[in-house]
Amino acid sequence: MTPDGATPEPRPEDLKVPPVVAGLRVGLFGGSFDPPHQGHLHVVETALERLRLDRVWMMVTPGNPLKNRAGLPPLAARIEAARALVRHPRVVVTGLEAGFGSPFSWETVRRLTACLPAVRFVWIMGADNLGAFHRWQHWRRIADAVPIAIVDRPGHTLAALSSPAARALAGRRIPEHEAASILDAPPPVWTFLHAPRSPLSSTALRRAGVR
Numbered sequence: 241m242t243p244d245g246a247t248p249e250p251r252p253e254d255l256k257v258p259p260v261v262a263g264l265r266v267g268l269f270g271g272s273f274d275p276p277h278q279g280h281l282h283v284v285e286t287a288l289e290r291l292r293l294d295r296v297w298m299m300v301t302p303g304n305p306l307k308n309r310a311g312l313p314p315l316a317a318r319i320e321a322a323r324a325l326v327r328h329p330r331v332v333v334t335g336l337e338a339g340f341g342s343p344f345s346w347e348t349v350r351r352l353t354a355c356l357p358a359v360r361f362v363w364i365m366g367a368d369n370l371g372a373f374h375r376w377q378h379w380r381r382i383a384d385a386v387p388i389a390i391v392d393r394p395g396h397t398l399a400a401l402s403s404p405a406a407r408a409l410a411g412r413r414i415p416e417h418e419a420a421s422i423l424d425a426p427p428p429v430w431t432f433l434h435a436p437r438s439p440l441s442s443t444a445l446r447r448a449g450v451r
């Protein structure tokens with residue numbers, strides 16, 4: 241809330257696509273970030289290093305289509321909190337999906353790949369989201385459009401690797417020692433990164449009253 245009790249609005253520049261140059265290697269990392277935590281930072285740092293990225297765009301969602309949005313703090317507040325957590329020269333926190341007017345990842349991928357064909361994008365998500373990926377709108381189209389990197393998460397490894405999406409795309413999995421090459425391979429292509437895992441979650445933080 242602002243001092244006058246109004247819901248804070250995102251700044252117009254936070255709704256725009258960040259600046260790029262041809263050939264830039266950009267990780268697309270969407271999330272509710274309610275609240276952001278060190279587990280998110282761990283994903284960002286793992287992706288930057290293992291995929292040899294120039295940038296990670298932390299895309300603060302207007303609202304995960306599969307989650308109840310009741311009680312979700314305003315976008316502007318989550319953007320601000322993510323920025324306060326992740327102070328890194330190669331990370332951009334953005335509300336570009338709200339700028340697109342859609343919470344669906346397919347819409348994000350479709351628009352970004354169409355308007356920035358010279359940028360090399362990779363979709364980044366935690367293992368829990370691979371487990372549910374087959375329930376996302378047009379998930380096959382997302383996989384056909386951009387490479388995907390999964391960062392392991394405690395309690396989700398087996399479910400992720402035996403999920404419908406993982407099974408459907410099994411033949412296109414790249415070993416993690418070649419992870420950085422997925423940005424140069426024609427999709428569908430994906431890799432699973434077994435990094436030291438972070439047990440943190442926003443759910444646990446909200447339950448502990450941290451937000």
Ligand SMILES: Nc1ncnc2c1ncn2[C@@H]1O[C@H](COP(=O)(O)OP(=O)(O)OP(=O)(O)O)[C@@H](O)[C@H]1O
Nearest residue numbers: 271272273279365366369392393438440441442443
């Ligand atoms: N500890 C973690 N390890 C690996 N990936 C994570 C971790 N925490 C979050 N992620 C990933 O970060 C992205 C954004 O997650 P999100 O903002 O929903 O956080 P969360 O902790 O999963 O929240 P919640 O508990 O409310 O579901 C998702 O792709 C999620 O899989």
Ligand SMILES: O=C(O)c1ccc[n+]([C@@H]2O[C@H](COP(=O)([O-])O)[C@@H](O)[C@H]2O)c1
Nearest residue numbers: 270271272301304306344345346376377
């Ligand atoms: O497009 C979809 O159908 C879809 C369904 C579930 C989740 N997503 C996206 O996945 C990202 C991670 O969401 P979350 O809530 O787990 O942080 C975020 O960008 C969501 O918008 C997207």
